[in-house]
Amino acid sequence: MTIATRIVRVLLAVGAVTVAATAAVRAQTYPDRAIQLVVPFPPGGPADIVARPLAEGLSRALGQPVVVLNKSGASGTIGAAFVAKAQPDGYTLLMGTSNELTMSPGLFDQLPYDPSRDFVPVSTTVLFPNVLVVGKDLPIHAANDLVAATRAHPERFNYGTSGSGSTNHLTAELYRTATGLQLNYVSYRGGAAAMTDLMGGRIQAMFATMPSAAALINSGAIRALMVTDTKRWSAIPDVPDAAEAGFPQVKVISFNGVLAPAGTPRPIIDKLNAAVLKVMNTPDMKAQMAISAGEVSTSTPEAFAQILKSDFESWLAFIKANGIHAN
Numbered sequence: 001m002t003i004a005t006r007i008v009r010v011l012l013a014v015g016a017v018t019v020a021a022t023a024a025v026r027a028q029t030y031p032d033r034a035i036q037l038v039v040p041f042p043p044g045g046p047a048d049i050v051a052r053p054l055a056e057g058l059s060r061a062l063g064q065p066v067v068v069l070n071k072s073g074a075s076g077t078i079g080a081a082f083v084a085k086a087q088p089d090g091y092t093l094l095m096g097t098s099n100e101l102t103m104s105p106g107l108f109d110q111l112p113y114d115p116s117r118d119f120v121p122v123s124t125t126v127l128f129p130n131v132l133v134v135g136k137d138l139p140i141h142a143a144n145d146l147v148a149a150t151r152a153h154p155e156r157f158n159y160g161t162s163g164s165g166s167t168n169h170l171t172a173e174l175y176r177t178a179t180g181l182q183l184n185y186v187s188y189r190g191g192a193a194a195m196t197d198l199m200g201g202r203i204q205a206m207f208a209t210m211p212s213a214a215a216l217i218n219s220g221a222i223r224a225l226m227v228t229d230t231k232r233w234s235a236i237p238d239v240p241d242a243a244e245a246g247f248p249q250v251k252v253i254s255f256n257g258v259l260a261p262a263g264t265p266r267p268i269i270d271k272l273n274a275a276v277l278k279v280m281n282t283p284d285m286k287a288q289m290a291i292s293a294g295e296v297s298t299s300t301p302e303a304f305a306q307i308l309k310s311d312f313e314s315w316l317a318f319i320k321a322n323g324i325h326a327n
Contacts, residue, residue, distance in 0.1 A: 123258055
């Protein structure tokens with residue numbers, strides 16, 4: 001070994017120690033200013049419903065303001081790209097969802113980020129199914145009846161989605177492949193706009209996320225036909241699950257979770273993970289999420305990474321098998 005090689009190795013070792021020491025110091029003082037929690041969808045949607053009380057709790061747990069920033073568009077990919085390009089210092093976080101992390105990579109030919117490379121998982125926060133809903137004035141009370149009516153008069157039935165490539169779009173694609181229907185899609189910029197048109201009779205059906213639909217179902221503003229799980233959910237106990245409705249293959253459980261830009265030091269990730277678990281697992285938060293039809297589910301960073309990998313592989317296989325594109 002030459003003297004020059006030895007010097008290079010020593011310098012690299014010193015550099016590694018310095019980086020580790022700097023990361024440790026950052027973790028000790030983190031956070032010392034406000035944190036942004038980016039929601040890649042409009043206000044009032046499922047991710048936003050979780051993010052706002054979580055941000056309040058994290059503000060208390062971390063001793064610094066945690067501010068929700070809505071950056072919506074392109075099925076969540078605009079907000080995700082914003083976080084992917086942020087400094088990996090723990091001050092810009094993503095409230096990630098199934099849309100932009102496990103579905104969009106298989107739907108779009110090009111994305112401005114790589115979910116497996118550009119983010120570090122912190123923890124999941126909630127899990128929830130979708131629910132097939134129709135307008136309250138539509139004389140349809142069962143999923144089989146909707147299938148029959150759509151098959152008989154496809155021109156009369158428009159199915160809303162919160163955007164091409166969104167969770168409810170791909171859930172509708174599962175439904176389409178299970179039933180053999182030809183569906184007329186009406187794509188909106190977010191689920192709230194689609195729900196407004198459903199209640200107004202401008203569209204006839206949609207697969208809505210449970211957090212955005214449960215209160216409207218229970219108030220009678222819309223009618224639910226099926227939950228996209230193989231069990232009933234306590235928030236709407238009278239609504240049959242997919243197996244009971246005759247469509248067990250239409251099973252979709254979505255997640256929300258917190259992620260940081262790749263390169264964020266592990267001590268900061270660990271501090272954030274502990275804070276998220278503390279906030280999400282309080283009795284008050286669990287009760288609040290139950291009202292919104294979300295089931296609190298927290299995890300280690302490694303377990304969240306496995307969920308991301310498994311969901312991505314499952315959706316990619318379905319997307320490829322059915323030739324689905326969002327471009």
